[in-house]
Amino acid sequence: MSSLPIVRTKTELRARVDEWRAGGASVALAPTMGALHAGHLSLIGLAKTQADRAVASLFVNPTQFAPSEDFDAYPRDEANDAALLGAAGCDLLYAPAVEEIYPSGFATSITVDGVSRGMEGAARPTHFSGVATVVAKLLIQCTADVAIFGEKDYQQLQVIRQLVGDLDIPTRIVGAPIIRAEDGLALSSRNAYLTEAERAIAPQLHRTLCAAARSLLNGASVAAVEAEGSAALLAAGFAAVDYFEVRDPDDLTRKGPDSIETPARILATARLGRTRLLDNIGVRLPGAEFA
Amino acid sequence: MSSLPIVRTKTELRARVDEWRAGGASVALAPTMGALHAGHLSLIGLAKTQADRAVASLFVNPTQFAPSEDFDAYPRDEANDAALLGAAGCDLLYAPAVEEIYPSGFATSITVDGVSRGMEGAARPTHFSGVATVVAKLLIQCTADVAIFGEKDYQQLQVIRQLVGDLDIPTRIVGAPIIRAEDGLALSSRNAYLTEAERAIAPQLHRTLCAAARSLLNGASVAAVEAEGSAALLAAGFAAVDYFEVRDPDDLTRKGPDSIETPARILATARLGRTRLLDNIGVRLPGAEFA
Numbered sequence: 001m002s003s004l005p006i007v008r009t010k011t012e013l014r015a016r017v018d019e020w021r022a023g024g025a026s027v028a029l030a031p032t033m034g035a036l037h038a039g040h041l042s043l044i045g046l047a048k049t050q051a052d053r054a055v056a057s058l059f060v061n062p063t064q065f066a067p068s069e070d071f072d073a074y075p076r077d078e079a080n081d082a083a084l085l086g087a088a089g090c091d092l093l094y095a096p097a098v099e100e101i102y103p104s105g106f107a108t109s110i111t112v113d114g115v116s117r118g119m120e121g122a123a124r125p126t127h128f129s130g131v132a133t134v135v136a137k138l139l140i141q142c143t144a145d146v147a148i149f150g151e152k153d154y155q156q157l158q159v160i161r162q163l164v165g166d167l168d169i170p171t172r173i174v175g176a177p178i179i180r181a182e183d184g185l186a187l188s189s190r191n192a193y194l195t196e197a198e199r200a201i202a203p204q205l206h207r208t209l210c211a212a213a214r215s216l217l218n219g220a221s222v223a224a225v226e227a228e229g230s231a232a233l234l235a236a237g238f239a240a241v242d243y244f245e246v247r248d249p250d251d252l253t254r255k256g257p258d259s260i261e262t263p264a265r266i267l268a269t270a271r272l273g274r275t276r277l278l279d280n281i282g283v284r285l286p287g288a289e290f291a
Numbered sequence: 292m293s294s295l296p297i298v299r300t301k302t303e304l305r306a307r308v309d310e311w312r313a314g315g316a317s318v319a320l321a322p323t324m325g326a327l328h329a330g331h332l333s334l335i336g337l338a339k340t341q342a343d344r345a346v347a348s349l350f351v352n353p354t355q356f357a358p359s360e361d362f363d364a365y366p367r368d369e370a371n372d373a374a375l376l377g378a379a380g381c382d383l384l385y386a387p388a389v390e391e392i393y394p395s396g397f398a399t400s401i402t403v404d405g406v407s408r409g410m411e412g413a414a415r416p417t418h419f420s421g422v423a424t425v426v427a428k429l430l431i432q433c434t435a436d437v438a439i440f441g442e443k444d445y446q447q448l449q450v451i452r453q454l455v456g457d458l459d460i461p462t463r464i465v466g467a468p469i470i471r472a473e474d475g476l477a478l479s480s481r482n483a484y485l486t487e488a489e490r491a492i493a494p495q496l497h498r499t500l501c502a503a504a505r506s507l508l509n510g511a512s513v514a515a516v517e518a519e520g521s522a523a524l525l526a527a528g529f530a531a532v533d534y535f536e537v538r539d540p541d542d543l544t545r546k547g548p549d550s551i552e553t554p555a556r557i558l559a560t561a562r563l564g565r566t567r568l569l570d571n572i573g574v575r576l577p578g579a580e581f582a
Contacts, residue, residue: 010459105542107405108423108457114398132399140431141459166399168301168432251396 004086006093010141013094017055017143025052029144029171031135034058035075035189036084039179043148044088046176050146056085057094057138059101063109064130075192094142101137109133112166115158115252119267120278123242131156132163139164139171147171152178152186154267154280158252178279180206186279198272204236205270209281212244212266216283222246223257229268238270249282295377297384301432304385308346308434316343320435320462322426325349326366326480327375330470334439335379337467341437347376348385348429350392354400355421366483385433392428400424403457406449406543410558411569414533422447423454430455430462442466443477445558445571449543469570471497477570489563495527496561500572503535503557507574513537514548520559529561540573 007013017027028051030043040056047054058081065071082093109129116128139147149157157175164173179187184206185199194202212229216222229244246255249265267280298304308318319342321334331347338345349372356362373384400420407419430438440448448466455464470478475497476490485493503520507513520535537546540556558571 014461105405105453106457107407107453108401108403110399110401112399114396116398137457137459140461162396162398166397166428168428170305170431 004082004090004093006082006095008094008096009100010096013055013092013141014143016092017053020053021143026145027051027053027055027142028146028148029055029057029138029142030090030148031057031059031138032081033060033074033189034078034081035192036081037179037187037189039150039152039176039187041084041088042179043150043176044085044090046174047146047148048089050148050172050174051144053091054089055092055094055142055144056090057096057142059094059096059134059138061101061130061134062098063102063133064127066124066126069124070190070193075189094138101134110136110163110167112159112163115155115162118252118254119243119245119247120153120155120269123269123276128156128159132159135160136163136167136169139169142171144171146174148174148176150178151175151280152188153278154265155252158250184210186277188277190275190277193275194272198275201237201272202277204233204238205268205277205279206281208232208236208244209266209268209279212246213281213283216246216264216266221258222255225266229266233268233270238272240271242269242271242276244268244270246283295373295381295384297373297386299385299387300391301387304346304383304432305434307383311344312434317436318342318344318346318433319437319439320346320348320429320433321381321439322348322350322429323372324351324365324480325369325372326483327372328470328478328480330441330443330467330478332375332379333470334441334467335376335381337465338437338439339380341439341463341465342435344382345380346383346385346433346435347381348387348433350385350387350425350429352392352421352425353389354393354424355418357415357417360415361481361484366480385429392425401427401454401458403450403454406446406453409543409545410534410536410538411444411446411560414560414567419447419450423450426451427454427458427460430460433462435462437463437465439465439467441469442571443469443479443569445556446543449541475501477568479568481566481568484566485563489566492528492563493568495524495529496559496568496570497572499523499527499535500557500559500570503537504572504574507537507555507557512549513546516557520557524559524561529563531562533560533562533567535559535561537574 028047030047110132111129112132161173183203185203212225215225230241233241246264249263263284269278319338321338323331401423402420403423452464474494476494503516506516521532524532537555540554554575560569
């Protein structure tokens, strides 16, 4: 049994955080949608290195799912999540109901241009507006000193950095490295959707990104790296490649087709059945740093 | 000479507010676009009744002006404004440059649905998104306990109430009553644009709203009150009536054409030459309360 305290309202959350802060403690928040795996727990571990107290939030945010997407099917097991968080050293779980976040009459939405364009923004046109709105609310509700987001959703991380800078939200954003299975597959709650056959193909996404990073460092053009990456994924058995792109690691602008500049971030999303798998890798000279 | 301290950056602003708060003082913010008149100064007076310290901001926000509007021509006289604020008991002026509010690469915008629809939202389609974004920034930058906005821009006030509630911004919003010239014209920085002949017609806007409120209280239908109000303004010499509408005072939904329910708010915008004049009035039974 976990003894992790759980609060359901922003009022209780803020009271707890204010109490900690009055005692001189700093506070880190790790927002999650639950269905926790070792990747999420690493956020708590990182939070504990960045602040005195670690808060996790658990909220499956309806507004970042399109009507056709898996909001209803998204895995939910709060009791198990709370036990995992407690064991990982989390100090508080904020698990609000949908009505606490979006009360009747809610009418505000936040959009972030630039970094939201293309890739996930193209595949899921309303997704980042849903993310930006809920993250702004969570950060303003919690008033954390630091908030931790995983690099697995790298474009989301950059959207949040832009959002927080633009709205002057006084929370420092920290990206957490991707946590992978032994065969290289980036951990994701949606990996649970994979069949055994799909799960066997899935690690090729990371391997293909590693190969692409090496090609880029060896002087291949961006256009060649992108084309070869997509082709390799299709050859490996992925049903479709939504994108395989070399981008600037900060503002996510596209790299010119002949560019071999680094640093860069290579981001890809490919499909196995109905499951979209996201992954990405950092590329930086001198020497390959495969983040 | 005013000795009002002026800060130009959010960092200085927050440092000053944090210092006050550490000393146990509460803080009220009155956002303005400068060109101050007695209406603005009443915001400072109200601020001083709501908190221990009053901060005014002065920022002519480019994003709430459409390209065809009067951003460049908008009257600016910071030295005079600072002197007036100092005399009114203001404790601090925050007067940031455009680059402090919108640094290079700024990409975020906030929209508020519902209360933003129709009226000013119809006449100025990008206006309230510009207002919502800058107000969210100012409130988050300042971390004031209370913020004061004039009821002259009544729809704007309701947009801001919705915004602040939806984003959980921990600042209480207080509306300040409209301040009028002796002949009833609501004070506005844009009254400076009026010719002498237009200025003579302008008070008919308030008189027509008062007459409409009396008609509504006497049992006239919403449809009749709206039609008669528009007709009266055109007969008085206004060049055009953008709208003359009876609305719910909170969510600004339209009142049914046969409704005589109160409370209500009657909102109107009419044009004299190129100048748009806004005004509004509250209607509440029993007894006419002409706010």
